[in-house]
Amino acid sequence: MIKQVISIADIKLTTQLAHKIWNQHYEPIIGQDQVNYMVDKFQSESAITKQLEDGYLYFLIEHQSKPCGYLALVPNKSENKLMISKIYVDIDYRGLSLGTKLLEFTIKKAKTESFKTIWLTVNKYNTNSIKWYEKKGFRIIKEIVMDIGNGYVMDDYLLELLIN
Structure with a gap:
């Protein structure tokens, strides 16, 4: 199930997932210091709250009723583009096509809202x-x-990705 992040509880949950997933995935790529900095700057409760106020759309994905990934989209109507700001799945849930489900959700949203391009x-x-x-x-x-x-x-x- 994919559900939109709206409540304070949803934001807290997204922040917890971000901390776990970013440490799993990015520490080997960019190092722990930069992971800590980026999670605090871009994925803290205050950062996500501000992003939501600025028009970002956050979504949580669940597997067997357990939140295990998230997606952040940034619509740009004037350019007909939809940005995937974040798309992450907990390493323990990889291989279940959850990333594909989040991407398919994004493509469907882009088509429904007449965006011509998805970018990231x-x-x-x-x-x-x-x-x-x-x-x-x-x-x-x-x-x-x-x-x-x-x-x-x-x-x-x-x-x-160009949308038809």
């Missing part, structure tokens, strides 16, 4: 995720290096 950024060294997105029809458009403060940068690819 992925760390250049996150090779398994890049391969997964390419298998799903995304293509690398360009490289992006963005300063996120505290001496850290996001060294990413921008990927796009």
Whole structure:
């Protein structure tokens, strides 16, 4: 089941999932210090609350009634684009097609709301995720290096999926 994050309890749950998943997935890629910084800056309760106020849409996915992943979307009506800001599944639940379900949910939402493009950024060294997105029809458009403060940068690819 996929449900929208609306309540304070939902935000707390999303924050807990973010802390667990980011530490599982990103520590080997970017190191513990940068993981700590990014979780605090982008996935804390206050950061998610602010993002929701700014138009982000967060969703939780459950498997057997247990929350195990989340998705954040950023609609941009003026450009006809929908950004996947976050799409994460707990390592203990990988292989159950939950990421695919979140992506299918995103594509359906994009079609329903007449977006022409879904896009996201992925760390250049996150090779398994890049391969997964390419298998799903995304293509690398360009490289992006963005300063996120505290001496850290996001060294990413921008990927796009065109919606028919």
